[in-house]
Amino acid sequence: MTTSAAPRVERRRPVRRSGAAVARPGFAWAVPATLFFLLFAVVPLILVAVLSFTSWDGLGSPEFAGLDNWRELVHDHTMIQSLWLSVLITVLGVVVQTPLSILLGVWAAGRQRNRAILSAVYFVPLLLSATAVSILWRALLDPNFGVPSQAKWLFGDGNLFGHQASAIGVLVFVGAWQYTPFHTLIYQGAARSIPQVLYQAAEIDGAGTVRQFFHITLPQLRNTMITSMILMVVGGLTTFDTVLILTQGGPGTDTTISAYYMYQKAFKSFDFGGGSAIALVLVLIATVISLVVVKVSGYDKMRSTTEGL
Amino acid sequence: MKRRPNYLAGLGSVVWLFLIGLPLYVMLAATLQDRSDYSSNGPLAFPEHVTLHNYTQDFSNGFGHFFLNTLLVTLAVVAIVLLVVPPLSYAIVRSQGRITTGVFRLFLLGLAIPAQAVIVPMFYVISKAGLYDHLIGVILPTAAFSMPVCALILTGVMRDITPDLYEAMAMDGASPWRVFFQLVVPLSKGGLSTIMVFSALQAWNGFLFPLVLTQSDSSKVVTLGLFNFQTEHGVDIPGLLAAVVLSMLPIFIVYLFARRALVQGLMGVGGK
Numbered sequence: 001m002t003t004s005a006a007p008r009v010e011r012r013r014p015v016r017r018s019g020a021a022v023a024r025p026g027f028a029w030a031v032p033a034t035l036f037f038l039l040f041a042v043v044p045l046i047l048v049a050v051l052s053f054t055s056w057d058g059l060g061s062p063e064f065a066g067l068d069n070w071r072e073l074v075h076d077h078t079m080i081q082s083l084w085l086s087v088l089i090t091v092l093g094v095v096v097q098t099p100l101s102i103l104l105g106v107w108a109a110g111r112q113r114n115r116a117i118l119s120a121v122y123f124v125p126l127l128l129s130a131t132a133v134s135i136l137w138r139a140l141l142d143p144n145f146g147v148p149s150q151a152k153w154l155f156g157d158g159n160l161f162g163h164q165a166s167a168i169g170v171l172v173f174v175g176a177w178q179y180t181p182f183h184t185l186i187y188q189g190a191a192r193s194i195p196q197v198l199y200q201a202a203e204i205d206g207a208g209t210v211r212q213f214f215h216i217t218l219p220q221l222r223n224t225m226i227t228s229m230i231l232m233v234v235g236g237l238t239t240f241d242t243v244l245i246l247t248q249g250g251p252g253t254d255t256t257i258s259a260y261y262m263y264q265k266a267f268k269s270f271d272f273g274g275g276s277a278i279a280l281v282l283v284l285i286a287t288v289i290s291l292v293v294v295k296v297s298g299y300d301k302m303r304s305t306t307e308g309l
Numbered sequence: 310m311k312r313r314p315n316y317l318a319g320l321g322s323v324v325w326l327f328l329i330g331l332p333l334y335v336m337l338a339a340t341l342q343d344r345s346d347y348s349s350n351g352p353l354a355f356p357e358h359v360t361l362h363n364y365t366q367d368f369s370n371g372f373g374h375f376f377l378n379t380l381l382v383t384l385a386v387v388a389i390v391l392l393v394v395p396p397l398s399y400a401i402v403r404s405q406g407r408i409t410t411g412v413f414r415l416f417l418l419g420l421a422i423p424a425q426a427v428i429v430p431m432f433y434v435i436s437k438a439g440l441y442d443h444l445i446g447v448i449l450p451t452a453a454f455s456m457p458v459c460a461l462i463l464t465g466v467m468r469d470i471t472p473d474l475y476e477a478m479a480m481d482g483a484s485p486w487r488v489f490f491q492l493v494v495p496l497s498k499g500g501l502s503t504i505m506v507f508s509a510l511q512a513w514n515g516f517l518f519p520l521v522l523t524q525s526d527s528s529k530v531v532t533l534g535l536f537n538f539q540t541e542h543g544v545d546i547p548g549l550l551a552a553v554v555l556s557m558l559p560i561f562i563v564y565l566f567a568r569r570a571l572v573q574g575l576m577g578v579g580g581k
Contacts, residue, residue: 018381023485025399026400033456035458118322121329123347124333127557139336139546140352146352180325199496271431283426287422
């Protein structure tokens with residue numbers, strides 16, 4: 001992987017001067033994109049904080065309501081349950097997808113001839129919208145016409161959406177179906193950039209494939225693992241389309257995760273202030289995680305797993 | 310050097326292929342048969358009487374119009390991204406100011422802002438701007454939210470242009486404009502096509518912004534059409550799945566041609 005190098009903000013290093021002064025673009029070049037991004041991503045982010053202290057029905061003007069929304073949120077049983085469900089689904093997603101995508105990614109990074117053919121089918125879920133994926137699985141798992149209705153020996157009463165455990169299982173499974181290809185891809189890229197010298201050295205020392213995997217491949221994938229897991233966590237916490245289409249938060253509120261609860265509160269119950277408060281909680285969690293990724297993964301500075309080679 | 314094949318992962322990859330391929334096959338098979346055949350034979354049966362009825366019916370349900378809307382949104386989002394992200398990435402890579410470093414950090418943080426988190430204020434902003442239920446109200450936030458990843462991909466590509474080339478151009482006394490158009494843009498063609506495909510994919514598959522920011526049928530996009538179809542005619546599974554197939558068809562055609570660009574770009578996200 002030479003053309004798509006790892007993203008990083010390089011610390012300013014002394015510039016090599018060689019005669020001609022290089023014309024450098026000024027800050028002005030970044031202005032259009034930055035303004036656009038500020039206006040449509042950062043300003044709403046600030047507004048969500050403001051709106052969380054107001055009561056607003058979506059039609060009139062927001063009115064200052066102090067800490068009302070927050071007080072309500074702390075005592076809201078559904079909110080607490082939804083946070084717990086979000087965490088559960090996220091953790092299950094990471095646990096299922098990480099080993100799968102590492103194994104598949106490392107395998108795909110090899111030089112097999114059939115790889116190209118396989119990967120053409122492999123990455124189809126990457127192209128599908130979460131809506132399409134959810135509808136596809138909703139149809140396939142339909143209690144009356146779907147696969148479970150034909151294989152009751154395996155699926156019990158065939159109604160996977162009728163019980164909390166199986167409904168959560170479906171959400172985790174569909175999430176893995178859709179996102180494992182993406183993570184496989186980033187592991188594939190990372191695995192391909194591991195220096196072959198390491199394997200050659202290991203081979204000379206007589207290390208087998210399994211030992212090579214645990215002592216070279218995995219440690220070399222450290223940074224990628226962090227990035228990938230953080231993406232999974234942020235993605236998991238904000239799972240929304242899947243829940244809306246597959247379970248509608250049900251049965252009851254058994255799969256009502258925070259992002260879905262926020263949508264319901266704001267756009268179904270027209271409690272936009274309360275919805276904003278939940279959204280802010282999600283933002284805070286996501287920001288903490290992203291700060292961790294920027295720090296730990298070395299995105300903001302050059303740090304390579306090949307140090308000391 | 311010869312590396313022994315990884316049998317465990319190889320086996321896993323075949324299982325995974327099955328897991329990916331089977332649902333896609335079942336979906337295609339379902340769309341090619343009548344509703345009654347599907348419900349009596351079950352999802353795993355091979356279609357007996359092949360028909361394209363489900364597809365034609367979707368078009369009479371307005372999918373053609375939803376397609377046009379989605380196409381419009383996608384083209385506009387790609388245009389915006391191509392207009393503002395390359396100069397941004399150029400500035401991030403080449404300008405030595407502190408501010409541009411700060412800007413890059415801002416975009417990196419933006420990677421982690423989930424659209425759900427800002428959907429309420431977005432609704433507020435778009436309503437106040439009088440853009441509610443207009444496609445432009447969907448286009449603007451969609452473009453903004455695809456910028457962080459695009460900037461990330463493109464800066465990665467632009468960083469690989471060697472300093473010698475800039476110095477050679479400087480010898481000629483080239484201005485930043487000339488350097489941008491004669492050096493940076495031609496050498497980042499791969500990255501540019503990646504961000505094109507990527508932003509198009511995001512726009513085409515966008516769901517939350519259209520769901521919350523539009524209302525009437527005239528501004529409905531494909532994903533939303535799918536969602537409404539599902540809530541209204543949920544029992545008509547072959548018809549619904551035909552709509553799903555239709556929704557992915559254009560993007561699949563693009564994928565066949567731009568697979569390399571997309572895959573390369575996404576591989577770069579993981580870092581080394």
